[in-house]
Amino acid sequence: MQFELLAQLIVSGIVLGSFYALLGVSFGLVYQTSKIFHLANAIPFAAAAYGAVWSASTLRFPLWLALIFGLLMAVIFGLLILVLGYFPVMARNGTLLALFLVSLGISVAFPNLLQIVFGTENIPLKTYGADGELGSAFDNNVYTWGFVTITTIDILKIVVAWLVVFGVVLFVNRTRFGRSITALRTNPTMAAAVGISTKTVYIVVFALGSLIAGIAGLFVAAEFVANPIMAIQWTLIGFIAVFFGGIGSLLAASVGGLILGLLSSLSSLYLGVQWTPVVVFGALFITLLVRPQGLLGKAAV
C-alpha cells in the first residue's frame, strides 16, 4: 500500500518536476543572459493560454492552429516587454532594480487587464468539433500501469519538457549564436568588441524564453483552465528552480526543477498537500543559506 503510493508519487513528482524544469529553463535563459529579475515572464505564459483559448473559441481555430497562435502571442508579448519596457531603461544605464520595478509594474497591470477584458472566470480550452459544437479540445486519456496512473498530458509534459531542455542546452552550447549568448553573459565588453550585438542576443533570448513560457502556459490551459492570475505562481517556481538548481547553467536549473517537483510530490506523503509551497520555499531558503551557488552550481570565481 505504502509502496504503491510511493510509486505514484514518484511518477507525479517526475511529471511535476519536468514541468518545473521547463519553467526553470524559460526563466534561466533570460536571467543568465540579462540578469533581469524577469517577473513579467508571467505575461507570455498567460498570453499563450489566453491566445489559444480565445482563438479556438472566437476565431474557431482548430487545436493545432490555436496552440501556434498562443505561442505567437507569447513571443509577441515577451518581445514587447523587452523592447518597450527594458530597452529604454537599459539605454540610460538603469540599474537592475529599475529593470525589476518595470517588470513588477507590468506583472501587476497585465493580469488585471486580462481580468477587465476576459472577466475573472476560468476559461477551459475548447475547440469546435466536426459537429460544429464547442467541445473538449482533445482526449486526455488515463493510462493505468500497475499501481500507477498517468494521463496523456502528463506524458506530453515529460516528453516536451525534456526535448525543450536539451534543445535549448544544445542551442546555447553548440551553435555559433548560442556561444555568443555565453560570451555576452560572461564578458559583455569583450563580446561587444568582437561584434556581438547585445540587442540581437537579447531579442533572441527573450523570444526563446517567452516561447518556452508560452509552452508551459498552454499546458496549464489544456489541462486546467486559463484565468487572469494563473501565471504568477508558476513563474515564481521557475525562479526558484533556477536559484535552487544553480544559476549559470540551464541544465542545473532544469535538474533543480525536477528535484523540486519530486520534493513537492513526496512531501505530501508526510505533510498535507497544503504544505507543499512551504516545502518548496523552505528548500530554496536552506539551499541559499548553505550553498548559495545552488545545488548543482559551481562556486563563483
Added chain:
Amino acid sequence: MGYYAQIAINILILISLSASLNLLLGYAGRVSMAQAVLFGVGAFTAARVVLPPPDETTSNAVSGIGYGLGWPWWAGVICAIVVTFLAALVISLPAVRLVRGEYLILLTLAFQLGGQQVMTVATGFTGGPFGVAGVPSINIGGVSFSTLKDDGAIRMALLMLVVTIVILAIAYGLGESPFGRLLKTLREHDTLLPALGKNPIRPELLIFGITAGIAGGVGAFFAFSQGAMTPVNFNLDLSIIIISVVVLGGVGSLQGTILGAVFLGLLEPVLRVVLGDDAIPWRAVVYGGALVLMMLLRPAGIIPEGSGIKLFRRKKTPGEVMSSTEALDRLSRVSAASVPGAKPALEVIDLTKAFGGLVAVGGASFSIPTGEITALIGPNGAGKTTIFNMITGSMKPDSGKVLLNGIDITGLSPVKVERDGIARSFQDVRICERITVLDNVMVAVPHQPGENLSSLTFRPLYTRQRERQVRERALECLALFGVADKAYVKAGELSYGDQKLVAIARLLATDCDVLLLDEPTSGVDPANVEGVMQGVSKLRDLGRTVCLVEHSVHFVLQLADRAVFLDQGIVIDQGTVQELIDKQELADLYFGS
C-alpha cells in the same frame, strides 16, 4: 464620518508601511517583497496577545473569535514589533551573506508567498482562511478607540496620525544619521564600506529588521482598528502597492512617500465611486502602469531624493570658507608626526597570486618607507592593482606576507586591514553619486557613535557632538583639496577631476597612516591633473605614507620619492626616482626618451 475616518486610517497605515520600506529601498537600495506578510505577522501576533484567554464562561471557541493572552494593547504592539524584527533577521541572513540585491527579491518574494500559505494553513495562529475576529480595540483610560462608532473611528484616525508621525520621524532621523549615511553608501557600492573600515553586514541586517519591525508594529494598530482580519489582507498585492508608493513618490524621499501613499490610498475609494465594483482591477492597472511609466520617464519619482521642501536648514560651519592652507594647518595639528624614511611602514614579502594558469604576481617583494610617496610603476598587467587587492585583504595571496610596521597582516579582512591603518582608493572613483560630497567624505571618518543604533538612541547628545566634529573634519579634508565649496552638492554633479579629489579627501578622512592610491590621475583631464598632484603631495605633508599606482611619467618624476618597478608580476627594480632614471635600461623601457 466613520467611512472617511476609515479611509484616513487606511492611508495613514499605507504611509507608515511605505515609510518603513523607504528605509530599506530608499536608503539601503534593497527591495523587500515581504512587507505585507510581515505586516500580517505583526497583526496576528498583536491579535493573539490581546485577545482574551480561554475562559469557561465565554464561548469564544464556539463563536470563532479565538483565544489569546489577554494582555493590554501596548503589549500587543511591542510583541508584534519584536516578532517581526526577528522574523526579518532570519529571512535576510542568506541575502546579506551573499550581498546581492536580487537574492533579497527572491527570498522576500518566496517568504511572502510561503507566508501567505502558512497563514491560511496555520489555523491555530491565524484562524485559517476565515481569519481572526473580535480583536479588542484600543482603550486608554476608559476612552474607546473602536472604529465601530463614529467618535471612536475619529479618535483612532487621530491616534494613527500620531503613530504615523512618530514613524516618519524615526525614518527621517535614521536617514539623516550616520547610520543612514552608511546605508546610502551601501546602496551605491557594495564593496566600498569594507574599504573604509566599516562592516557592511550589520547595518544591512539591522535596517531589514527595523523595516520589518515597523511593519509589524503598524500591523498591530491595523488589528486594533479593524477588529477582524483574514490572511487575504496581507497578500502579495499589498507588498507591491507598498513598493509602488515608494517608487512613485521617489526612492529615498519621505515627502514623496507621503504623496505616493495619499495618491494610491485615495485611488480605490475614488475609482469605486466612478467604476463601482470594477474598481479593483483598474486600480492595479493604474498603479502597475504608473510604475512602468515612472521608471521609463522619471525614474527618480515624483519628488526625487533631496529635492523636497527643506524642513530643517543646516547651519553653515566655518569650514566652508576655510582656505586650503588653513585646512592643512588644522589637519597637521591632529596628524601624528612621522619621521620620513626612517623605517618601512609597509613591507611586501614574496607575494604571489595566480588566476588559474595566469601568474598575476610572482613573488613580489618591496618596502614602502614611512612618510614618503612611493610609486608602483609598470605596464598594464604588471600586477599593480592585484598587489593593492592583496595588501588590503580583498584578495587572498597564494603565498607571501604583508607586514604593517613589522606586524603580519596577511589575509586579514578588508575591514580589519583598514582599521589597522591602510586605506585605499579605487581606479574607478567609487564616489556615491546620489549623496552630497560632504556625506561622501563624512562616511569615511572613523569612530562614529551615530553608526550604532544604541548610541543613536541612548546617547543622542554625545552622538550629535561627535557628528559636528566629523563634519568639521570632513570639511577640512575637502578644503585641503580645494573642493569644500562643493560640499553640499550631490557628488554625481561634480566633474571627474573633482570626484577624484573628493575620493582622495575621503581617503584622508579615514585617518589611516598608509594610503594606497590606484591611478589617481587616470581619466582626469589635463587641466585638473595638477590639482590632483598637489593633493597627493599634501598627503605627504601631513605625514601620511603614500603608495600609488600611476602611469603618468610626469606625475611620478615630480612627486614620488621612490619607485618600485614591476613587470609581469615581478619587481624588476626599486629605489629613489633619481636612481631609477639614472639606470639607462629602465629609463628606455619606461620613461622613454
